[in-house]
Amino acid sequence: MLYTQADSLAVAQDAAANAEQPVEKTLSIWELLTSGGLGGQLIMIVLGILFFVAIYIFIERLLALKAASKIDKSFMNQIRDHVVxxxxxSAxxxxQHTNSPVSRLVEKGISRIGKPLADINTAIENAGKLEIYSLEKNVSILATISGAGPMIGFLGTVYGMVLAFHEIASGGGQIELDVLASGIYTAMTTTVVGLIIGIFxxxxxxxxxxxxxxxxxxxxxxxxxxLDLLNDPV
Structure with missing residues (x-):
């Protein structure tokens, strides 16, 4: 009987010790992103849209620029031979078979052969402006997102802080610290996400x-x- 009581006492002490140990609170990324209330969630949706737009533009422009930069090193030698x-x-x-901004400029110049050199130069410059516009398509949106992302994230943080202090005011200053801390780190999440998007x-x-x-x-x-070739084709 004494052994059984001692056993029970040890079990009770272990249970009490385990009960006194603080339970570690875990929070998934998804819960962190969606726990900011309706206003915070709307801001997160806007940031998510900006992020996917930035990724799409970057990949699309990267592929387009990679294709535009490819040109046969012997291209101008062949053009020189044809013009001479x-x-x-044939030129x-x-x-036409070399799909690149460089080949389109040369084609525009060849189509003007026979006219004054100044006219050929003007035609090439105008074609070049169109090519540059095409190369820079949508790139300015990335610059806008790089500035707008952090500002929208900061807006979410300010919104979250306003709600946190509103809770303090509504509770007459008797709000629990864990509730306040939870609201603050949820609010700060929008700034972190906004900065990540802006940096990217x-x-x-x-x-x-x-x-x-x-x-x-x-x-x-x-x-x-x-143009030098047209000045002295031989």
Whole structure:
């Protein structure tokens, strides 16, 4: 009997010790993102839309710029050979089969051969402006998202803080600290998400700008080379 009572006492003590230990509170990412009330959830939806738009534009422009930067290194040598031997139709056909901004500029110049050089230069410049516009399509949206994302996230944080202090005022200053802390870290989540989106959009924008500038430089070099060829085709 004594052994049984001692056993029961040990079990009771273990149970009491386990009951006194604080239970670790876990929170999934999804719960963290959706626990900000209706206003916080709406802000998260807006941030999510901005994030997917930024990803789509970055991938679409990256593929487009990659395709635009591809050009055969012997392209201008073949164009030079065709122009020197006055095979203009063959030169146009080569440009049409080479789908790139550089080939379209050269094709525009070839179509103006026979006119004053200034007119050819103007035609190439106008075609170049259209190509640059096409290369920079939607890239400015990334710049907008890089600035708007953090601001929208900060708006969510301010909204959450207003609600938290409203709870304090409504409770007459007797609100529990864990409830207040929960509201604050939920509010801060929108700023974190907004900053992540802004950083991604900012880096993506600058990367695409660098890629675009390389293609534009390539276009300028090719245009100059083509005009020099018309000045002295032999």
């Amino acid at each position: 031997h006055r095979r203009f139709d 146009k056909l080569l440009c 959009a900012y880096i993506s924008y600058n990367y695409l700008v660098v890629k675009t500038d390389k293609i534009i430089n390539q276009m300028e070099v090719t245009a100059t080379e083509f």
